[in-house]
Amino acid sequence: MLESSPKKNIYLMWLKWHFKEVPLKILKVSKGFLVFNFNYFSVFSLLKTLFAPWRKYKESYGRGFDLKRFLETFIGNMISRTLGLIVRVFLIFVGLLTEIFIFAISVFIFLFWFLSPFISIYLLILGIQLI
Numbered sequence: 108m109l110e111s112s113p114k115k116n117i118y119l120m121w122l123k124w125h126f127k128e129v130p131l132k133i134l135k136v137s138k139g140f141l142v143f144n145f146n147y148f149s150v151f152s153l154l155k156t157l158f159a160p161w162r163k164y165k166e167s168y169g170r171g172f173d174l175k176r177f178l179e180t181f182i183g184n185m186i187s188r189t190l191g192l193i194v195r196v197f198l199i200f201v202g203l204l205t206e207i208f209i210f211a212i213s214v215f216i217f218l219f220w221f222l223s224p225f226i227s228i229y230l231l232i233l234g235i236q237l238i
Contacts, residue, residue, distance in 0.1 A: 125224065133220060137213035144209055148202025153195045160184060161191035 145151075 126221070129220060130217065133213070133217050137209070137217070140209050140213070141206060144202065144205050148198060148205070150199055150202050153199050153202075157192060157195050158188055159191055160187040161194060
């Protein structure tokens with residue numbers, strides 16, 4: 108927050124606010140969005156359980172050995188793991204894509220904030236020249 112002091116130069120206060128305080132807040136908010144998105148899509152959790160069965164659907168092999176039952180159970184469990192892999196890879200991809208999008212928007216906002224005074228001055232000069 109800006110302090111109101113009659114001894115401080117308002118232009119220096121504006122420069123400090125515009126080029127120091129607000130960019131730090133933009134970076135802090137951007138970091139918060141990136142961390143939230145990473146946690147929202149649970150990327151680390153999805154990577155840890157990449158080959159786990161989908162929604163823990165897993166059949167037991169039972170007691171004894173019956174080749175037909177073993178193959179049915181094995182194939183069912185492999186289908187469940189494959190489905191889990193496909194869904195998790197898709198969610199990781201969407202999460203990382205969203206992360207890249209948030210990062211790009213944050214960089215754009217950050218650069219726009221820094222360049223806005225210069226763009227305003229340029230447009231003002233351009234407007235005066237057009238008159």
